[in-house]
Amino acid sequence: MDKRKRRVRAVELGKDVLIVLLICSALWLLTRSQLFQARGTEDHQINLVQTQSGARADAARPLRITANLEGSAEDIRYGVQYDADASDALFQRVAGLLVEVLSSAGEAERITRSQWEKALLTAPGVSFDFQGEMPLSVLAGWLSGEESSIDGVVRRLTLTVWQEKVALCYRDEEDGVYYRRLSEVANEAHLVEALSGLEDTGARYAFESELTRDLDRDTLVMTADLRPAVYRADNPMAGGRAALEALMGDLGFSVDASSFYSSGDEQVARSGNDSIRLSERGVAEYQAGEDSDHFQIPARLDEPSLFESVEACRQLAAATLGARSGQARLYLMSARETGAGLEVRFGYCLNGSVVRLEQDCAARFLVRGGRIDQFELCFRSYTDSGEPSVVLPIRQVAAAMNAMGLEGEELLLVYQDTGGEMVTASWAAASASEKR
Secondary structure, eight states, rough: HHHHHHHHHHHHHHHHHHHHHHHHHHHHHHHHHOOOSSOOOOTTTTOOOOOHHHHHHTTTTTTTEEEEEEESOOEEEEEEOOOHHHHHHOOOOOOOOOOOOHHHHHHOOOOHHHHHHHHHHOSEEEEEEEEEEEEHHHHHHHHHHHOOOOOOOOEEEEEEEEEEEHHHHEEOTTTOOEEEEEBBSSHHHHHHHHHOOOOOOEEEEEOOOTTTTSTTTTTTTOOOOOOOOEEEEEETTTTTTTHHHHHHTTTTOOTTTOOOEEEEEEEEEEETTTEEEEEEEEEEEEEEETTTOOOOOOOSSOOHHHHHHHHHHHHHHHTGGGGGGOOOEEEEEEEEEOOOSSEEEEEEEEEEEEEEETTTTSSSEEEEETTTEEEEEEEEEEEEEEEOOOOOOOOHHHHHHHTTTOOOOOEEEEEEEOOOSSSEEEEEOOOHHHHO
């Protein structure tokens, strides 16, 4: 009888332990799902869209992709740029492989520029261009949701085969050196399977042709004529104080507990020691008060990691700019340490083409002391007008650049937004300093 009672008690104790573990797990998941939470009070909790894995992974989408496949007669080169749907479709096929390689990449070894170019052309292989400066740890975090210690900041990277292993090759944008890392998990069969069924689109790099050799060597050249859309552009925050109050609601500030006043062409709100300004042009500026913890960044350790900081900024940008940008997307331009703190910038892109704003970027955040201390948001909304832009074939533009003495610059299709009602695509040269 005593043994049976002991067994019953042991079973009940096991159930209690399991219940406690489940409750702890639920609480941990709850705290991880919240974007920001003030310390010791619920009044400052930010009412933002919860992060979903799909939305997070969207931030990792490249603006252009090329793929190399072995063909019966000659290698096949599939390339896509200035076409968000086609780029997304291919990225969906290879994103899992990219996660696998990033999570299993070994030590970085230096390679030469010629080895980099060979990697771009080797079949099987796939190359990504993120346009901005993407920290590898942030890319890995956005794709997998897990912290990663992999270092390096890239604009372009390629997955190829070297010594019968899948290799990750890239140029580190911070030191200008090319590197290669070998994956201990991914294999060539995974790469071939992910790229199967693609057809040759005539995509080539500038260094492959005498006609385009004077461009930046990594410029992607496509043979198909382009007909990029003309977009209508407007300011979605032109409602004065009402627009400012709506923005404050998105940011989790109490409108009733705030004071408002006008200053020139700006509407200003004060909430405690925090201030938010919104201009008639749709530019919002936030400045944290000295003791503010409104945008405190949750962290696993004492200080938020680079990924945690950039992801917090991304969520804030998506919940404010992204919710009002129409057909534009946000992409990461850079995340750099400065003398003032970590500066994180996001830009707009339209169907794979970047938008150049007078303000330089769509969003700029300053992270220091474990919180978002300042930010500037440029609100613009874009809608396809149904009319196409007229642009010359890239080879003709390359010849014109050569005649103008613009050798070595990258040729990009961009939208220049100066605050007007329409934005049209046009070719633009991007020097190395501008790209950084």
